[in-house]
Amino acid sequence: MPKSSPTILWFRQDLRLRDNPALSAALEQGAVLAVFVLDDKNAGERRHGAASRCWLHHSLKTLDSSLGGKLWVLEGDATELIPQFAAEQGATAVHWNRCYEPWRITRDGRIKQALATLGINAESHSGTLLWEPWQVLKSDGTPYKVFTPFYRHALKTQPAAVVAPATVIDHRASDFLACKQDRNKIDSLALLPVSIWHKAMLEDWTPGEAGAQMRLEEFLEGGLTDYREGRDFPARRSVSRLSPHLHFGEISVKQVAYAATLSAQQGHESQSEHFLRELAWREFSYSLLYHFPAVCEKNLKQEFDHFPWRDDPELRIAWQRGMTGYPIVDAGMRELYATGTMHNRVRMITASFLVKNLMQHWRHGEQWFWDCLVDADLANNSCSWQWVAGSGADAAPYFRIFNPVTQSQKFDKDGEYIRRFIPEIAALPSKFLHDPSSAPETVLQQAGISLGVDYPRAIVDLKQSRERALSAYHAMRNTEDWAS
DNA sequence: CCTGGAGTTGTCCTA
DNA sequence: TTAGGACAACTCCAG
Numbered sequence: 001m002p003k004s005s006p007t008i009l010w011f012r013q014d015l016r017l018r019d020n021p022a023l024s025a026a027l028e029q030g031a032v033l034a035v036f037v038l039d040d041k042n043a044g045e046r047r048h049g050a051a052s053r054c055w056l057h058h059s060l061k062t063l064d065s066s067l068g069g070k071l072w073v074l075e076g077d078a079t080e081l082i083p084q085f086a087a088e089q090g091a092t093a094v095h096w097n098r099c100y101e102p103w104r105i106t107r108d109g110r111i112k113q114a115l116a117t118l119g120i121n122a123e124s125h126s127g128t129l130l131w132e133p134w135q136v137l138k139s140d141g142t143p144y145k146v147f148t149p150f151y152r153h154a155l156k157t158q159p160a161a162v163v164a165p166a167t168v169i170d171h172r173a174s175d176f177l178a179c180k181q182d183r184n185k186i187d188s189l190a191l192l193p194v195s196i197w198h199k200a201m202l203e204d205w206t207p208g209e210a211g212a213q214m215r216l217e218e219f220l221e222g223g224l225t226d227y228r229e230g231r232d233f234p235a236r237r238s239v240s241r242l243s244p245h246l247h248f249g250e251i252s253v254k255q256v257a258y259a260a261t262l263s264a265q266q267g268h269e270s271q272s273e274h275f276l277r278e279l280a281w282r283e284f285s286y287s288l289l290y291h292f293p294a295v296c297e298k299n300l301k302q303e304f305d306h307f308p309w310r311d312d313p314e315l316r317i318a319w320q321r322g323m324t325g326y327p328i329v330d331a332g333m334r335e336l337y338a339t340g341t342m343h344n345r346v347r348m349i350t351a352s353f354l355v356k357n358l359m360q361h362w363r364h365g366e367q368w369f370w371d372c373l374v375d376a377d378l379a380n381n382s383c384s385w386q387w388v389a390g391s392g393a394d395a396a397p398y399f400r401i402f403n404p405v406t407q408s409q410k411f412d413k414d415g416e417y418i419r420r421f422i423p424e425i426a427a428l429p430s431k432f433l434h435d436p437s438s439a440p441e442t443v444l445q446q447a448g449i450s451l452g453v454d455y456p457r458a459i460v461d462l463k464q465s466r467e468r469a470l471s472a473y474h475a476m477r478n479t480e481d482w483a484s
Numbered sequence: 485c486c487t488g489g490a491g492t493t494g495t496c497c498t499a
Numbered sequence: 500t501t502a503g504g505a506c507a508a509c510t511c512c513a514g
Binding site: 138139144145146148149393394397398399400470474477 | 506507508510511512513
Binding site: 146147148149232277278281344345348352387394396397399400401402403406407466 | 493
């Protein structure tokens with residue numbers, strides 16, 4: 001049998017077979033070797049957080065099984081492993097879909113060079129975003145810093161959202177070359193924690209490509225038709241819940257956008273438009289990360305470098321554990337820890353609470369979310385935290401400080417969400433559920449709750465902490481004027 | 485270069 | 500009870 005030279009498909013954040021440009025390109029060249037590399041070395045501090053690792057474990061398992069066990073799994077420094085693997089296998093080319101995290105861009109550039117030195121062709125493809133960050137620019141060639149003009153311009157010039165995704169290729173396991181590794185290769189990555197908390201966490205999720213497709217179907221039939229109004233209510237399932245699937249590339253964003261566009265044409269125009277805007281926010285975050293890679297570490301608005309953040313580990317621990325005494329905040333933080341996700345509306349409320357009422361640096365929140373979210377995504381997470389903190393490019397005006405009690409009354413009126421995650425106060429009547437610290441003693445007694453014992457007293461006064469944040473902001477701005 | 489209009493998701497006070 | 504305006508001013512962007 002003549003030995004043909006294989007093409008390598010390097011799976012990264014694109015753990016799918018459908019609408020996968022790198023895979024299609026590789027298959028056109030002949031037999032394919034599929035490989036994944038867990039590269040914590042180059043990722044450094046940005047290696048997957050604990051929740052993401054659990055997700056990745058299952059996603060790799062399902063990918064491997066849909067490849068008939070033919071996924072090679074390597075662990076270590078990809079700048080060494082990929083060229084080495086390609087050379088060993090006698091490959092002529094390596095294909096992958098682009099990623100945009102600063103550390104990956106640097107690393108992938110090096111790998112491309114190393115492969116070139118070996119005479120191996122390296123090709124990157126666009127499989128992660130609707131619009132490449134360098135394609136959506138202002139007329140003067142610089143990147144957008146405001147979402148709406150970014151979105152309008154992208155829709156006008158790059159209407160990817162209304163173009164059907166690449167034809168689905170009917171892959172068969174026989175398209176892929178055998179993997180000569182032992183069967184426990186994925187387990188040996190030790191992505192799952194020793195304790196079994198991840199089992200409960202993933203109860204409500206199905207990582208992997210098939211799960212992603214199912215989720216999209218469900219959303220199109222249910223949530224999307226109520227998206228515009230329903231997406232604000234955390235007790236409802238009117239959001240897509242596609243974020244972890246999109247993060248790991250188990251489904252292509254083009255397929256999602258295309259499906260939403262079709263739905264728009266079937267009479268759900270307004271609903272779909274709002275959903276497409278959310279997808280576009282993801283694009284915008286990636287654009288910001290690409291053009292301003294420091295966004296994941298530093299304030300985009302430099303004046304915030306002078307902001308008088310407070311540094312109180314005890315307050316942060318209360319926030320992390322869902323023990324702030326504000327039920328909507330605590331429900332969100334407990335949902336996060338238990339399920340690896342948090343409803344979008346509640347992410348804003350909990351983030352605003354940490355950054356404004358507790359006046360802790362947004363990076364503390366960003367890091368906690370990074371570790372706890374199954375959809376932890378560098379671009380989305382960093383940009384969103386900066387948006388809430390007010391330090392981002394297109395941030396919320398600083399005086400917009402969420403009031404957790406008001407938000408709770410508005411978006412979880414009957415307390416369904418709160419009761420789900422804070423059973424110890426479930427017996428409180430809805431009127432007092434949103435702010436137990438202000439409930440009369442008799443009401444608390446009747447519900448069998450002793451504040452400070454069964455559930456914490458509020459750890460800050462909302463009015464005072466709001467005023468404090470506002471005056472800190474003004475002080476920062478005045479210092480700035482003074483300095484310049 | 486100038487100019488006008490606009491900018492994800494809110495809160496609080498007042499009438 | 501509810502609706503409207505103030506909040507603060509700046510930067511960004513398109514024409």
